[in-house]
Amino acid sequence: MTTADPLTGRGRATLVLEDGTAFSGLSYGAAGDTFGEAVFSTGMTGYQETLTDPSYHRQIVVMTAPHIGNTGVNDEDSESRRIWVSGYVVRDPALRPSNWRSQRTLEDELTEQGVVGICDIDTRALTRHLRESGAMRAGIFAGSDAPVDTLVQRVREQPLMAGSELASEVSTDETYVVSAEGTKRFTVAAVDLGIKAMTPQRMAERGIEVHVLPANCTFEQIAATSPDGVFFSNGPGDPSTAPQADLLQQVLEARIPFFGICFGNQLLGRALGFGTYKLKYGHRGINQPVLDRTTGKVEVTAHNHGFAVDAPRDGEPVQAPAGAQFGRVRVSHIGLNDDVVEGLECVDLPAFSVQYHPEAAAGPHDAAYLFDRFVQLIESSKGSN
Numbered sequence: 168m169t170t171a172d173p174l175t176g177r178g179r180a181t182l183v184l185e186d187g188t189a190f191s192g193l194s195y196g197a198a199g200d201t202f203g204e205a206v207f208s209t210g211m212t213g214y215q216e217t218l219t220d221p222s223y224h225r226q227i228v229v230m231t232a233p234h235i236g237n238t239g240v241n242d243e244d245s246e247s248r249r250i251w252v253s254g255y256v257v258r259d260p261a262l263r264p265s266n267w268r269s270q271r272t273l274e275d276e277l278t279e280q281g282v283v284g285i286c287d288i289d290t291r292a293l294t295r296h297l298r299e300s301g302a303m304r305a306g307i308f309a310g311s312d313a314p315v316d317t318l319v320q321r322v323r324e325q326p327l328m329a330g331s332e333l334a335s336e337v338s339t340d341e342t343y344v345v346s347a348e349g350t351k352r353f354t355v356a357a358v359d360l361g362i363k364a365m366t367p368q369r370m371a372e373r374g375i376e377v378h379v380l381p382a383n384c385t386f387e388q389i390a391a392t393s394p395d396g397v398f399f400s401n402g403p404g405d406p407s408t409a410p411q412a413d414l415l416q417q418v419l420e421a422r423i424p425f426f427g428i429c430f431g432n433q434l435l436g437r438a439l440g441f442g443t444y445k446l447k448y449g450h451r452g453i454n455q456p457v458l459d460r461t462t463g464k465v466e467v468t469a470h471n472h473g474f475a476v477d478a479p480r481d482g483e484p485v486q487a488p489a490g491a492q493f494g495r496v497r498v499s500h501i502g503l504n505d506d507v508v509e510g511l512e513c514v515d516l517p518a519f520s521v522q523y524h525p526e527a528a529a530g531p532h533d534a535a536y537l538f539d540r541f542v543q544l545i546e547s548s549k550g551s552n
């Protein structure tokens with residue numbers, strides 16, 4: 168067994184990347200070994216929402232903010248039933264949380280949920296390395312004396328994120344309903360590919376009753392809810408492996424108003440016949456600038472994606488490659504840091520999606536108008552029927 172650090176009493180831990188880079192630090196949260204794709208998140212706040220976002224399944228998340236855990240953990244801010252990150256990397260964990268809403272420490276929560284983490288490493292150097300070399304497989308070893316070469320070998324045996332189908336591992340098994348607040352105006356069938364709690368909540372606030380369906384649901388099950396609109400959620404994994412793109416084609420052909428977020432945007436892209444590709448290190452944070460081409464406004468937005476849609480970026484409508492029945496489509500939103508496609512809009516069908524997170528959990532609320540746009544799309548589509 169490794170010896171404890173004399174100052175903190177923590178055991179030693181090592182973070183190992185598949186390219187052989189190793190960082191030596193201290194154990195944080197549960198002890199043991201864990202694997203995942205190492206990615207970095209730049210959010211200065213919102214760690215509880217990040218940890219419980221199912222899109223982070225099988226990822227080791229590196230926080231660039233140096234102090235994590237300052238505001239503890241509470242029973243209200245989780246975005247799902249558990250922590251999903253496979254490992255957690257922080258510079259300097261808070262020893263004592265201080266916030267009126269705090270109910271327990273983040274470290275107790277990590278330990279209780281068996282999440283292996285590492286602290287006291289140079290997260291700036293690690294982030295720069297991931298930025299230069301790209302997101303890659305990694306392992307955290309807290310309590311292992313094995314030589315680094317052996318650990319690197321174990322990391323290289325892990326599956327790659329590219330090619331991984333993961334939505335089925337995080338989705339609900341059973342359909343459930345989130346009731347509309349106030350008078351019910353519409354019904355939406357939401358396909359749970361890793362949905363965050365705040366998303367149906369934002370719809371419920373607008374009078375929508377949301378039926379959340381499992382990732383493996385059929386078009387018949389969607390239709391059985393008599394939906395005024397269909398929603399595809401965010402979720403983990405590689406969109407090119409997701410069978411739900413075919414399901415979405417059926418939704419589009421039925422001309423049911425559609426809205427997608429993140430994974431849902433990637434699946435709309437694929438349903439329309441575009442490809443998706445892996446970004447070098449992705450977008451994860453809550454201050455990413457995006458241009459909405461419809462209004463010309465720039466919004467500051469929350470992101471968590473490692474893949475993106477490959478569609479013409481100039482904003483001009485093009486024929487959907489999947490077929491004439493899908494009409495024309497245009498890139499409605501564009502990321503201003505790197506010109507990545509951040510939104511799609513069908514011209515001839517009632518369907519649109521964004522690559523980022525208007526549910527804003529955590530993050531700025533600039534993009535909340537997209538839920539209103541969904542309501543308007545449903546209204547105008549009803550009017551034209």
Ligand SMILES: NC(=O)CC[C@H](N)C(=O)O
Binds near residue numbers: 402404429471
């Ligand atoms: N938040 C998400 O929906 C992520 C989508 C996809 N897994 C990606 O990494 O790009």
